[in-house]
Amino acid sequence: MDLHIFSNIQKHISLSESEKLYLRNALPVKELKRKELVLRQGQICRNLYYVESGSLRAFNLNDDGKESTIMFAIRDWWVTDMNGFVNQKKAQLSIEALEHCRLLELSYDLLERLYTEIPKFERFFRILFQNAYIREQQRAFHNIALSTEQRYQYFIDKYPDIVEKITQKQIATYLGVTPEFLSAVKKK
Amino acid sequence: MDLHIFSNIQKHISLSESEKLYLRNALPVKELKRKELVLRQGQICRNLYYVESGSLRAFNLNDDGKESTIMFAIRDWWVTDMNGFVNQKKAQLSIEALEHCRLLELSYDLLERLYTEIPKFERFFRILFQNAYIREQQRAFHNIALSTEQRYQYFIDKYPDIVEKITQKQIATYLGVTPEFLSAVKKK
DNA sequence: AGCAGCTCTTAAACTATCTTAATTTTTATA
């Protein structure tokens, strides 16, 4: 079988050939053009996406027009508005393709079925959420403890594959500063 | 059975009487006095703790002496340095009792055994980490998108039970501002 | 290839937040 998602899943659990076949048929492929949205803020968030190829950005747009980037996702990442998804309610985030993307779409209903019918998926997503929690807690810590310069340096060191896909303005909205200020910080 | 932890676990999975008995015997009770540490930054983080009673604060102390509060934990919360715990490496955090505490101690080895021997614990912790991830992502979002005043208001609205246990200085280190500035923000 | 629209940079004026230090208020505990 040829999908990246299988090696992603098999980092943590093993899959039989029949399970792979089942998944392959159950996960629709979604193709996106650059700048297209796979989720729009305010819509019910029905799916979790695995990124087979391409890159995306999840962001919030507030009433004043200020954008905040919540996460980037590149090949082999999972992405959605997780709060909207697990509670099946309106998304706080929009998710846009930064380039042409090929995604696999995992619906809420299918995921619930996977949990009960193939219990090792509980383990897989337990590990996925565990890692996601650790990453986000680290980010929240850095946000309150580090200078903008330190957070910028950490970001480009930790995510070099993301950095090459995105603009400096997008990094700024991820760090929570203006592009003008980030530019000034870099000059030093 | 009399422990709060059972109703905590049974929010998401069901436990038989024999499973409860097993857990009861496998989870040592740890009593802490006010200001005592249950984990010290730099030590290997061997345990995850459930708070039967009392309240705690997890914080980082950097080389300049600056404290950052990563989380508070009150009755019915789970707490540890999760990155240190899941990777069995040195903690970035210290965890101190804010008052007399009664904790249940779940070791790394026991948790790994629970995952394999009682697979529904995969489900329980999947849900736990899922919620923790959503919470931390929300926090990171607020840190980059909201003013100090808005983050303060959100904190006291969302965690009134925590607010009554802690000082304003501790809130400041959680929000990532100085106590002097938080005081000024409140005056408005 | 060329235009239109982004992105990046620079700078000045403005606002948010920090630092330091002194004073008052609250709290823990001998």
Place this chain on the structure above:
DNA sequence: TATAAAAATTAAGATAGTTTAAGAGCTGCT
């Protein structure tokens, strides 16, 4: 309950970050 320590407040001067505006450099699109 008295006292010492910690927390909270206030204020002045310093630094970090924003806003606005303008110009230079890239990039995607036809």
